[in-house]
Amino acid sequence: MTRFQDNIPIYLQIADDIKEQIISGKLQAGEKIKSVREYSLFYEVTVLTVHRALQLLETEGVVETKKGVGSFIIAGVRPILENKMVDTQVQEFIGKMGNMGISRDSILHFVQEALANE
Numbered sequence: 001m002t003r004f005q006d007n008i009p010i011y012l013q014i015a016d017d018i019k020e021q022i023i024s025g026k027l028q029a030g031e032k033i034k035s036v037r038e039y040s041l042f043y044e045v046t047v048l049t050v051h052r053a054l055q056l057l058e059t060e061g062v063v064e065t066k067k068g069v070g071s072f073i074i075a076g077v078r079p080i081l082e083n084k085m086v087d088t089q090v091q092e093f094i095g096k097m098g099n100m101g102i103s104r105d106s107i108l109h110f111v112q113e114a115l116a117n118e
Helices: 008-025 036-043 048-059 078-101 103-117
Strands: 061-067 071-073
Touching: 008 036, 008 048, 008 078, 008 103, 048 061, 048 071, 078 103
Parallel strands: none
Antiparallel strands: 061 071
């Protein structure tokens, strides 16, 4: 993931990417994540940008940092993240459709139809 969106701060995109890795199971509860330097190289950004992303994750209760040891995924965070991220995506989708003048009934119909055709 070295292509970032221009309209969203990079540190937020990095934090979201790490959250998505947790939700998808690529990162597990209790697992040590990459160091700030490793993420800096991986994302091709400054150490400061990665540090901000990890600070945000720690503030949100996603990771726990142990001085001199590293950062670890907090147990039980996956379902919480999943619910928050799904809710955010759904609310954004509903908002965009509403801004285009699409009724709630139509939105529901389109979603149900898409799920049926999946």
